[in-house]
Amino acid sequence: MVDFDQKLSALLDVVIDNYINKGEPVGSKFLHSLEDAEYAPSTLRKYLNLLEKAGMVYQPYNSSGRVPTVQWLTTYIENYLVAQEEEKQDEVIKVRSGLKELVESIWALADGVVVGFVRNDEYYYLWINNLLRDDMVDEYHTTRSIIRFIEEKRVVKFIDSKILKKNQIYYTFIEDQKILISCLYTKITIEDYDCMLCIIGPTRVNYKKNLAIFQKILQSLDK
Incomplete structure (x- = not known):
C-alpha cells in the first residue's frame, strides 16, 4: 500500500510537471480533471495545503493554484537526473x-x-x-x-x-x-x-x- 509521504511526493511531481507544461499555477480543480486523478477535489486541496506548509509549493496572491518553490524545482531536477543515471547504468x-x-x-x-x-x-x-x-x-x-x-x-x-x-x-x-x-x-x-x-x-x-x-x-x- 502506498504511504502518505509517497502520495504527497507523487502529487508534487504532477504539480511540477503541469506547472512546467502550462506555465501557470496548478489547482485542485485542474488536478481532478486529469485522466489519472485518484483523489476528490477536497482531498487534493488538503494535500496541496500540506505541500504548501512543507515549503514545497506556494500560492501566488492572484491565484488559487500552487506553484513549486525554487528549492523543490531543484530537488525535482536532481531526482530526475538520478533516475536518468540509474536508467543509463542499466543500459x-x-x-x-x-x-x-x-x-x-x-x-x-x-x-x-x-x-x-x-x-x-x-x-x-x-x-x-x-x-x-x-x-x-x-x-x-x-x-x-x-x-x-x-x-x-x-x-x-x-x-x-x-x-x-x-x-x-x-x-x-x-x-x-x-x-x-x-x-x-x-x-x-x-x-x-x-x-x-x-x-x-x-x-x-x-x-x-x-x-x-x-x-x-x-x-x-x-x-
Missing part, C-alpha cells in the same frame, strides 16, 4: 553484456588477444588465444609486453584518443619498450553506445584472418 550493463558475448564469440578464431570495451567506460573484456604458439616461444618478452599493454589499459587510452569512423577497420603498430605490438581495431555500435573491438598481438599474426573476422562482424551488425 550500460546491457551493452557490456552484449560486447562480452561478442568478444567471446570470436576469441577462438582470432590470432592474438581480443579486447572489447565501451568507449569512456571503466570495464573491458579480453580473451587470449594462440598468443604464444610453439613457434613463438622465443617471443616471450613480446607476449609479456602485450599483456602489460592491455592490463594497464594503455590500449584503451590509446584508442579512446582517436577520432574513428563507425564500421571502418584500422591498424597500427605500437612500440612498447622497443617491442612492436600490432593492433587491429574497429568501432561498432551496441544499443547506440560506441564500442571498440581490438585484436592485439606481436607483428607475426595472421592479418588476413583477423581482417576477415572484423569484416564479418561489421557485415552482421550492419544488417
Whole structure:
C-alpha cells in the first residue's frame, strides 16, 4: 500500500510537471480533471495545503493554484537526473553484456588477444588465444609486453584518443619498450553506445584472418 509521504511526493511531481507544461499555477480543480486523478477535489486541496506548509509549493496572491518553490524545482531536477543515471547504468550493463558475448564469440578464431570495451567506460573484456604458439616461444618478452599493454589499459587510452569512423577497420603498430605490438581495431555500435573491438598481438599474426573476422562482424551488425 502506498504511504502518505509517497502520495504527497507523487502529487508534487504532477504539480511540477503541469506547472512546467502550462506555465501557470496548478489547482485542485485542474488536478481532478486529469485522466489519472485518484483523489476528490477536497482531498487534493488538503494535500496541496500540506505541500504548501512543507515549503514545497506556494500560492501566488492572484491565484488559487500552487506553484513549486525554487528549492523543490531543484530537488525535482536532481531526482530526475538520478533516475536518468540509474536508467543509463542499466543500459550500460546491457551493452557490456552484449560486447562480452561478442568478444567471446570470436576469441577462438582470432590470432592474438581480443579486447572489447565501451568507449569512456571503466570495464573491458579480453580473451587470449594462440598468443604464444610453439613457434613463438622465443617471443616471450613480446607476449609479456602485450599483456602489460592491455592490463594497464594503455590500449584503451590509446584508442579512446582517436577520432574513428563507425564500421571502418584500422591498424597500427605500437612500440612498447622497443617491442612492436600490432593492433587491429574497429568501432561498432551496441544499443547506440560506441564500442571498440581490438585484436592485439606481436607483428607475426595472421592479418588476413583477423581482417576477415572484423569484416564479418561489421557485415552482421550492419544488417
